[in-house]
Amino acid sequence: MTQIKTQKLSASLEDYLEAIFNLAAKNAVARSKDIADQLAVSRASVTGALRALSKKGLIHYKPYDVVSLTEKGRVEAGRIIRRHTVLESFFKDILGLNPQLARESACRAEHALGQRVVGRLMKYIEFATIQTSAGNSRASEFAHFCKTQG
Template structure:
Protein backbone atom coordinates (compact mmCIF):
# COMPACT_ATOMS: atom_id res chain seq x y z
CA UNK A 1 0.00 0.00 0.00
CA UNK A 2 0.94 3.60 -0.48
CA UNK A 3 1.60 5.98 2.36
CA UNK A 4 -0.66 8.89 3.06
CA UNK A 5 0.95 11.62 1.01
CA UNK A 6 1.72 9.46 -1.96
CA UNK A 7 1.76 11.72 -4.90
CA UNK A 8 2.05 9.24 -7.73
CA UNK A 9 -1.65 8.74 -8.39
CA UNK A 10 -2.71 12.34 -8.19
CA UNK A 11 -3.52 13.54 -11.68
CA UNK A 12 -1.13 15.98 -13.30
CA UNK A 13 -2.25 19.57 -13.54
CA UNK A 14 -2.54 21.27 -16.93
CA UNK A 15 0.43 23.45 -16.01
CA UNK A 16 2.57 20.39 -15.34
CA UNK A 17 1.58 18.96 -18.67
CA UNK A 18 2.59 22.18 -20.36
CA UNK A 19 6.02 22.12 -18.74
CA UNK A 20 6.57 18.49 -19.72
CA UNK A 21 5.57 19.21 -23.27
CA UNK A 22 7.88 22.22 -23.41
CA UNK A 23 10.77 20.19 -22.01
CA UNK A 24 10.04 17.42 -24.49
CA UNK A 25 10.07 19.84 -27.41
CA UNK A 26 13.14 21.73 -26.26
CA UNK A 27 14.93 18.44 -25.80
CA UNK A 28 14.35 17.65 -29.45
CA UNK A 29 15.45 21.10 -30.57
CA UNK A 30 18.57 21.58 -28.49
CA UNK A 31 21.29 19.60 -26.85
CA UNK A 32 20.41 20.73 -23.35
CA UNK A 33 17.24 22.09 -21.83
CA UNK A 34 17.70 25.35 -19.96
CA UNK A 35 15.50 26.96 -17.33
CA UNK A 36 15.68 30.16 -19.29
CA UNK A 37 14.37 28.50 -22.45
CA UNK A 38 11.49 26.83 -20.66
CA UNK A 39 10.58 30.17 -19.13
CA UNK A 40 10.64 31.88 -22.49
CA UNK A 41 8.67 29.15 -24.21
CA UNK A 42 5.93 29.21 -21.62
CA UNK A 43 5.93 32.96 -21.02
CA UNK A 44 6.77 32.77 -17.32
CA UNK A 45 9.68 33.97 -15.19
CA UNK A 46 12.59 31.78 -14.21
CA UNK A 47 11.69 31.35 -10.54
CA UNK A 48 8.37 29.92 -11.61
CA UNK A 49 10.20 27.33 -13.66
CA UNK A 50 12.52 26.41 -10.81
CA UNK A 51 9.61 25.88 -8.52
CA UNK A 52 7.78 23.75 -11.04
CA UNK A 53 10.92 21.69 -11.66
CA UNK A 54 10.91 20.80 -8.01
CA UNK A 55 7.33 19.60 -8.23
CA UNK A 56 8.01 17.57 -11.34
CA UNK A 57 11.08 16.10 -9.72
CA UNK A 58 9.13 15.14 -6.62
CA UNK A 59 6.75 13.28 -8.89
CA UNK A 60 9.61 11.54 -10.64
CA UNK A 61 8.79 13.09 -13.98
CA UNK A 62 12.23 14.65 -14.41
CA UNK A 63 15.74 14.10 -13.08
CA UNK A 64 16.74 17.38 -11.55
CA UNK A 65 19.62 18.54 -9.37
CA UNK A 66 19.91 22.24 -8.95
CA UNK A 67 22.26 24.04 -11.32
CA UNK A 68 22.59 20.88 -13.39
CA UNK A 69 21.10 19.81 -16.68
CA UNK A 70 17.67 18.35 -16.44
CA UNK A 71 16.19 15.35 -18.17
CA UNK A 72 12.81 13.73 -18.50
CA UNK A 73 12.44 10.36 -16.84
CA UNK A 74 10.70 7.56 -18.72
CA UNK A 75 7.45 8.56 -17.07
CA UNK A 76 7.97 12.23 -17.91
CA UNK A 77 8.88 11.40 -21.46
CA UNK A 78 5.68 9.43 -21.92
CA UNK A 79 3.58 12.33 -20.70
CA UNK A 80 5.52 14.91 -22.69
CA UNK A 81 5.19 12.88 -25.85
CA UNK A 82 1.49 12.29 -25.31
CA UNK A 83 0.75 15.97 -24.76
CA UNK A 84 2.81 16.84 -27.80
CA UNK A 85 0.78 14.34 -29.81
CA UNK A 86 -2.49 15.87 -28.64
CA UNK A 87 -1.26 19.29 -29.50
CA UNK A 88 -0.25 18.18 -32.95
CA UNK A 89 -3.54 16.45 -33.69
CA UNK A 90 -5.73 19.28 -32.46
CA UNK A 91 -3.69 21.89 -34.26
CA UNK A 92 -3.96 19.76 -37.38
CA UNK A 93 -7.70 19.70 -37.06
CA UNK A 94 -7.88 23.46 -36.61
CA UNK A 95 -5.57 24.24 -39.54
CA UNK A 96 -6.54 21.51 -41.98
CA UNK A 97 -10.25 21.15 -41.36
CA UNK A 98 -11.37 24.48 -39.97
CA UNK A 99 -8.68 26.31 -41.96
CA UNK A 100 -7.50 28.45 -39.06
CA UNK A 101 -4.08 30.04 -39.49
CA UNK A 102 -1.16 28.26 -37.88
CA UNK A 103 -0.36 30.73 -35.15
CA UNK A 104 -3.90 30.92 -33.80
CA UNK A 105 -4.43 27.20 -34.22
CA UNK A 106 -1.26 26.57 -32.24
CA UNK A 107 -2.45 28.72 -29.35
CA UNK A 108 -5.89 27.20 -29.23
CA UNK A 109 -4.51 23.68 -29.47
CA UNK A 110 -2.35 24.42 -26.47
CA UNK A 111 -5.43 25.19 -24.41
CA UNK A 112 -7.57 22.42 -25.88
CA UNK A 113 -4.99 19.70 -25.33
CA UNK A 114 -5.81 19.61 -21.62
CA UNK A 115 -9.56 19.56 -22.15
CA UNK A 116 -9.92 16.62 -24.50
CA UNK A 117 -10.08 13.02 -23.29
CA UNK A 118 -8.23 10.18 -24.99
CA UNK A 119 -11.39 8.80 -26.55
CA UNK A 120 -12.47 12.16 -27.93
CA UNK A 121 -9.01 12.67 -29.34
CA UNK A 122 -9.36 9.33 -31.09
CA UNK A 123 -12.51 10.59 -32.75
CA UNK A 124 -10.66 13.63 -34.01
CA UNK A 125 -8.05 11.29 -35.46
CA UNK A 126 -10.62 9.03 -37.11
CA UNK A 127 -12.28 12.07 -38.52
CA UNK A 128 -9.09 13.31 -40.12
CA UNK A 129 -8.07 9.87 -41.27
CA UNK A 130 -11.41 9.54 -42.91
CA UNK A 131 -10.89 12.63 -44.98
CA UNK A 132 -7.44 11.49 -45.90
CA UNK A 133 -8.29 7.88 -46.70
CA UNK A 134 -11.54 8.56 -48.47
CA UNK A 135 -10.24 11.25 -50.79
CA UNK A 136 -13.15 11.06 -53.17
CA UNK A 137 -15.41 12.17 -50.36
CA UNK A 138 -13.03 13.90 -48.01
CA UNK A 139 -11.26 16.10 -50.49
CA UNK A 140 -14.40 17.08 -52.28
CA UNK A 141 -15.92 17.84 -49.00
CA UNK A 142 -13.15 20.15 -47.83
CA UNK A 143 -13.44 22.02 -51.09
CA UNK A 144 -17.11 22.44 -50.49
CA UNK A 145 -16.49 23.77 -47.03
CA UNK A 146 -14.04 26.42 -48.22
CA UNK A 147 -16.47 27.37 -50.95
CA UNK A 148 -19.21 27.69 -48.46
CA UNK A 149 -17.16 29.86 -46.16
CA UNK A 150 -16.01 32.16 -48.92
CA UNK A 151 -19.09 32.52 -51.06
CA UNK A 152 -22.13 32.22 -48.89
CA UNK A 153 -24.67 29.73 -47.90
CA UNK A 154 -27.10 28.99 -50.69
CA UNK A 155 -27.37 25.23 -50.99
CA UNK A 156 -27.72 25.39 -54.77
CA UNK A 157 -24.45 27.14 -55.21
CA UNK A 158 -22.62 24.56 -53.14
CA UNK A 159 -22.71 21.92 -55.84
CA UNK A 160 -22.22 24.30 -58.72
CA UNK A 161 -19.26 26.13 -57.36
CA UNK A 162 -17.57 23.07 -56.05
CA UNK A 163 -16.72 22.06 -59.61
CA UNK A 164 -14.37 24.98 -60.05
CA UNK A 165 -12.25 24.13 -57.09
CA UNK A 166 -9.53 21.56 -57.01
CA UNK A 167 -6.30 23.21 -56.01
CA UNK A 168 -4.74 24.12 -52.71
CA UNK A 169 -6.02 21.14 -50.83
CA UNK A 170 -3.24 18.70 -51.44
CA UNK A 171 -1.13 20.75 -49.07
CA UNK A 172 -3.64 20.60 -46.25
CA UNK A 173 -4.09 16.90 -46.78
CA UNK A 174 -0.37 16.27 -46.83
CA UNK A 175 0.03 17.89 -43.44
CA UNK A 176 -2.77 15.77 -42.15
CA UNK A 177 -1.14 12.51 -43.18
CA UNK A 178 1.65 13.33 -40.84
CA UNK A 179 -0.68 14.17 -38.00
CA UNK A 180 -3.04 11.26 -38.28
CA UNK A 181 -0.21 8.86 -38.88
CA UNK A 182 1.78 9.81 -35.86
CA UNK A 183 -0.50 8.00 -33.49
Protein backbone atom coordinates in the same frame (compact mmCIF):
# COMPACT_ATOMS: atom_id res chain seq x y z
CA MET B 1 -7.14 -1.82 -16.61
CA THR B 2 -5.92 -0.50 -19.89
CA GLN B 3 -3.26 1.83 -18.54
CA ILE B 4 -1.60 2.91 -15.35
CA LYS B 5 -2.25 6.59 -15.18
CA THR B 6 0.22 9.06 -13.89
CA GLN B 7 -1.66 11.01 -11.24
CA LYS B 8 -3.08 13.72 -13.39
CA LEU B 9 -0.97 16.74 -14.18
CA SER B 10 -2.29 20.27 -13.93
CA ALA B 11 -2.58 22.21 -17.15
CA SER B 12 0.44 24.27 -16.28
CA LEU B 13 2.61 21.26 -15.45
CA GLU B 14 1.63 19.77 -18.78
CA ASP B 15 2.88 22.92 -20.42
CA TYR B 16 6.17 22.69 -18.60
CA LEU B 17 6.61 19.05 -19.57
CA GLU B 18 5.80 19.83 -23.17
CA ALA B 19 8.31 22.64 -23.23
CA ILE B 20 10.99 20.43 -21.73
CA PHE B 21 10.34 17.78 -24.32
CA ASN B 22 10.59 20.27 -27.14
CA LEU B 23 13.74 21.89 -25.82
CA ALA B 24 15.38 18.57 -25.22
CA ALA B 25 14.52 17.52 -28.75
CA LYS B 26 16.01 20.69 -30.17
CA ASN B 27 19.00 21.38 -27.95
CA ALA B 28 19.72 17.97 -26.48
CA VAL B 29 19.17 19.41 -23.02
CA ALA B 30 16.65 21.70 -21.37
CA ARG B 31 17.80 24.57 -19.22
CA SER B 32 15.69 26.42 -16.75
CA LYS B 33 16.20 29.75 -18.46
CA ASP B 34 15.04 28.43 -21.81
CA ILE B 35 11.94 26.95 -20.27
CA ALA B 36 11.17 30.29 -18.70
CA ASP B 37 11.62 32.04 -22.04
CA GLN B 38 9.55 29.55 -23.97
CA LEU B 39 6.63 29.72 -21.58
CA ALA B 40 7.05 33.43 -20.89
CA VAL B 41 7.24 32.84 -17.19
CA SER B 42 9.74 33.92 -14.54
CA ARG B 43 12.68 31.72 -13.67
CA ALA B 44 11.31 31.47 -10.19
CA SER B 45 8.12 29.90 -11.48
CA VAL B 46 10.13 27.37 -13.45
CA THR B 47 11.97 26.23 -10.35
CA GLY B 48 8.68 25.51 -8.65
CA ALA B 49 7.41 23.55 -11.61
CA LEU B 50 10.62 21.55 -11.92
CA ARG B 51 10.38 20.53 -8.31
CA ALA B 52 6.80 19.43 -8.80
CA LEU B 53 7.62 17.42 -11.90
CA SER B 54 10.57 15.86 -10.19
CA LYS B 55 8.47 14.82 -7.24
CA LYS B 56 6.15 13.05 -9.64
CA GLY B 57 9.09 11.19 -11.12
CA LEU B 58 8.77 12.74 -14.56
CA ILE B 59 12.08 14.53 -14.83
CA HIS B 60 15.63 14.25 -13.56
CA TYR B 61 16.23 17.43 -11.68
CA LYS B 62 19.12 18.61 -9.63
CA PRO B 63 19.80 22.26 -8.84
CA TYR B 64 22.31 23.85 -11.19
CA ASP B 65 22.12 20.96 -13.56
CA VAL B 66 20.37 20.42 -16.85
CA VAL B 67 16.93 18.90 -16.92
CA SER B 68 16.02 15.67 -18.65
CA LEU B 69 12.98 13.46 -18.85
CA THR B 70 12.70 10.16 -17.08
CA GLU B 71 11.27 7.24 -18.96
CA LYS B 72 7.92 7.90 -17.36
CA GLY B 73 8.25 11.56 -18.28
CA ARG B 74 9.00 10.73 -21.88
CA VAL B 75 5.87 8.63 -22.12
CA GLU B 76 3.74 11.32 -20.54
CA ALA B 77 5.27 14.05 -22.67
CA GLY B 78 4.61 11.95 -25.74
CA ARG B 79 0.97 11.79 -24.86
CA ILE B 80 0.82 15.53 -24.41
CA ILE B 81 2.64 16.29 -27.63
CA ARG B 82 0.43 13.92 -29.57
CA ARG B 83 -2.64 15.60 -28.21
CA HIS B 84 -1.33 18.97 -29.21
CA THR B 85 -0.37 17.81 -32.67
CA VAL B 86 -3.72 16.21 -33.34
CA LEU B 87 -5.62 19.29 -32.29
CA GLU B 88 -3.44 21.66 -34.23
CA SER B 89 -3.81 19.50 -37.28
CA PHE B 90 -7.55 19.41 -36.93
CA PHE B 91 -7.84 23.15 -36.62
CA LYS B 92 -5.49 23.80 -39.47
CA ASP B 93 -6.10 21.00 -41.94
CA ILE B 94 -9.74 20.20 -41.35
CA LEU B 95 -11.21 23.49 -40.27
CA GLY B 96 -8.79 25.45 -42.41
CA LEU B 97 -7.87 27.97 -39.75
CA ASN B 98 -4.69 29.91 -40.19
CA PRO B 99 -1.65 28.21 -38.65
CA GLN B 100 -1.19 30.83 -35.99
CA LEU B 101 -4.73 30.60 -34.67
CA ALA B 102 -4.67 26.83 -35.03
CA ARG B 103 -1.61 26.59 -32.82
CA GLU B 104 -2.96 28.94 -30.19
CA SER B 105 -6.26 27.14 -30.07
CA ALA B 106 -4.54 23.81 -29.76
CA CYS B 107 -2.51 25.13 -26.84
CA ARG B 108 -5.60 26.24 -25.03
CA ALA B 109 -7.80 23.28 -25.84
CA GLU B 110 -5.33 20.50 -25.29
CA HIS B 111 -5.70 20.44 -21.56
CA ALA B 112 -9.42 19.91 -21.75
CA LEU B 113 -9.60 16.75 -23.81
CA GLY B 114 -8.91 13.21 -22.73
CA GLN B 115 -7.47 10.20 -24.50
CA ARG B 116 -10.77 8.97 -25.82
CA VAL B 117 -11.66 12.23 -27.51
CA VAL B 118 -8.21 12.80 -28.89
CA GLY B 119 -8.03 9.28 -30.21
CA ARG B 120 -11.31 9.68 -31.96
CA LEU B 121 -10.33 13.02 -33.35
CA MET B 122 -7.14 11.54 -34.71
CA LYS B 123 -9.10 8.87 -36.51
CA TYR B 124 -11.39 11.49 -37.88
CA ILE B 125 -8.50 13.41 -39.31
CA GLU B 126 -7.22 10.30 -41.03
CA PHE B 127 -10.69 9.65 -42.33
CA ALA B 128 -11.25 13.12 -43.58
CA THR B 129 -7.83 13.25 -45.14
CA ILE B 130 -8.01 9.96 -46.94
CA GLN B 131 -11.64 9.82 -47.91
CA THR B 132 -12.48 11.77 -51.02
CA SER B 133 -15.88 10.67 -52.20
CA ALA B 134 -18.67 8.10 -51.89
CA GLY B 135 -22.39 7.89 -51.93
CA ASN B 136 -23.23 7.60 -48.25
CA SER B 137 -23.39 9.96 -45.35
CA ARG B 138 -20.32 11.26 -43.62
CA ALA B 139 -21.44 9.85 -40.33
CA SER B 140 -21.85 6.35 -41.62
CA GLU B 141 -18.63 6.53 -43.60
CA PHE B 142 -16.82 7.62 -40.49
CA ALA B 143 -18.44 4.96 -38.36
CA HIS B 144 -17.48 2.37 -40.92
CA PHE B 145 -13.99 3.74 -41.13
CA CYS B 146 -13.62 3.47 -37.36
CA LYS B 147 -14.75 -0.12 -37.41
CA THR B 148 -12.53 -1.20 -40.25
CA GLN B 149 -9.46 0.83 -39.36
CA GLY B 150 -9.95 0.65 -35.60
